[in-house]
Every structure is written in C-alpha cells, then in structure tokens.
Amino acid sequence: LYDGTELYVGGVMEHIEEAGIHSGDSSCTLPPITMSQAQIDRVREATEQIAKGIGVRGLINVQFALAHDVLYVLEANPRASRTVPFVSKALGITLAKAASLVMVGKSIRDLISEGHLPAKDGTHIPASSAISVKEAVLPFKRFATKDGRFVDSLLGPEMRSTGEVMGIDVDFPTAFAKSQAAAGSALPTSGTVFISVADRDKPQLLLPVRRLHQLGYQILATSGTAAILNRHGIDAKTVRKHSEDSSVAEGPTIVEMITAGQVDVVVNTPSGSGLAARKDGYEIRAATTAADKAIFTTIAQLSAAIGSFEAVIAGPFKVKSLQQHAKDRADALA
Structure with a gap:
C-alpha cells in the first residue's frame, strides 16, 4: 500500500x-x-x-x-x-x-x-503470531474427456484453480494440514503412499520419504524410484506401471491399486523421458483424481507436508476464530 x-x-x-x-x-x-x-x-x-x-x-x-x-x-x-x-x-x-x-x-x-x-x-x-496457509482449490474432478478420463492434475504457469481455502494455526505443519483438509485432500493418519518421480527429483526425495516411513506409512514405488529408496535403507515395495507387464512386479498395476482404494497418497512428478513415461504419469494422476486421494506433484510440496503428516497423527486440531487470532496478534504488537 x-x-x-x-x-x-x-x-x-x-x-x-x-x-x-x-x-x-x-x-x-x-x-x-x-x-x-x-x-x-x-x-x-x-x-x-x-x-x-x-x-x-x-x-x-x-x-x-x-x-x-x-x-x-x-x-x-x-x-x-x-x-x-x-x-x-x-x-x-x-x-x-x-x-x-x-x-x-x-x-x-x-x-x-x-x-x-x-x-x-x-x-x-510477532513470532507468536499464527501461521496462515493459502491453498488452491483445483477443479480436476469436474472436468473429463468424452470417454470419462479426467484432466491432468499437473501444475504449471497457467492458472487452473477455481478457488482458495485458508488454514490457520500456531505452527506451519498444523496450518498446512488444515489447508489440505479444507481443499478436499485431507492427509491420512496411516496407510499407503505411492511414489514415482522423475530422475531429477530423486535426490531430494530421500529425506521426506524416510520420515514418512518412520511415521509408519507403507511405501510403494515404481521400479526406478524403489531401487533408489531401498538402496538408502528405506523399505519400498515395487509395483508396476500401467504400461509394464508382470516381469517388473507381480500383482496389479499401480493404476489398478489406486482405483481399488489400496493407495492413500500419491507422489508423482512429471517425467519428460519419452512418451511412455509421460503417459504412465498421466494415468497415475488421473486415477488419483478419480479416487479422491491426496496427490503431490512437486517435491517442494511434499517436503512442506511432512510435518503436517505428523500433525494429523498427533491430532485432533484445535479451532479458533479469525477474530480471536486477530486479537492475539494485536495484543502481541501492543
């Protein structure tokens, strides 16, 4: 101003x-x-x-x-x-x-x-002031192709959101968890996390996934991502992509598992390494949208959310009005 x-x-x-x-x-x-x-x-x-x-x-x-x-x-x-x-x-x-x-x-x-x-x-x-988190509301489930397939949920330079929500609390992890719940992607207190990321993102993936594993979440991953995680002492079960056959891994594909409700959170960053990889990524993200599960398409967002997984496990959340938060801040500034 x-x-x-x-x-x-x-x-x-x-x-x-x-x-x-x-x-x-x-x-x-x-x-x-x-x-x-x-x-x-x-x-x-x-x-x-x-x-x-x-x-x-x-x-x-x-x-x-x-x-x-x-x-x-x-x-x-x-x-x-x-x-x-x-x-x-x-x-x-x-x-x-x-x-x-x-x-x-x-x-x-x-x-x-x-x-x-x-x-x-x-x-x-003031350091004692509440943390407010703004989260976008994305309309991916409202739009589908003629054959019923959902649009891709990847974020980029073109705006796709149709609204915003706000989470507020005394610390960032709880405020972020509230914002995710308000946006319709509440973080689960337990369950299965599937991970498939581009090669460029794998070095940054280790710390947040290690913490998820320590919190008790089961880790599933595609072959390349699972190999990296297991090599660093993070127990990850290999599942096959939509385009892969049973020689990669026994059992259903990850798309089938997401559709069947066997996956609670998906972490998938886009890969530019060939048409098959891009198509697999789309199939994973579209299935996640259809299943109404939480999805992270950037490592930065996943890293920010790790403390929020801890917050939802510790739960329940406390609620305070905006007016009370404003009064608390005014008192701190006085």
Missing part, C-alpha cells in the same frame, strides 16, 4: 512451490517460514522503489523470486489481487478499505492514527 511518500506492506507471502507454478495455484504461507528478516527487508525496499517509480496510489502486488541471494522481480501489478482478502483475514486488517482511503487522498500516517492500520506493517509480525 503506497501513498506517494510511504510504503505499508500488508503482508509477505512465501510460495511453497518454486517459481514456474502460477501464483494462483501455489500454496502460500504468511508470514514466510524460511525467509530471514534481512531477506524480508530487501523485499520491502525493492517494493518501495517499484511503487515509487510507477507512481502507485493504493495497492500494488509484487512477485519476487530469490535464487542464490539474487532477488528477481517476476511481475508487479499496480492493483489489488486475489491475495488481498487472504492477507486481510490472516492479519485482521482491512486492506481494501485502507487502499480506498489512500486513493482519495489519505496518507498512511492518517490511517495508522485513525486506527485503520496497525503501527507496524506486515514485515514485522
């Missing part, structure tokens, strides 16, 4: 997925959970320079990417965005009203003195 002289940051949201996934489809957390205060201050400074250069009076939404300590500007939109209601609910402030007042001549100093905004902006959130 910029009045021509002063910048007021409503909030800094950190994406769970890496750059390349449309911001409308990415999970986000507020406040950021991996950024240092120095990095947040850099984001604030860059945003102020952009707002001043454009000449904004009101709201501006800026998306950054931070890689190897270099801050990149992906886009800057001198307008309100779909994140405004999320940030407003998460922090208990009315950003839209504040922006309207700025647009008709009020200064940020005026808004703070009149009680419309807290004295400290969204770059200074």
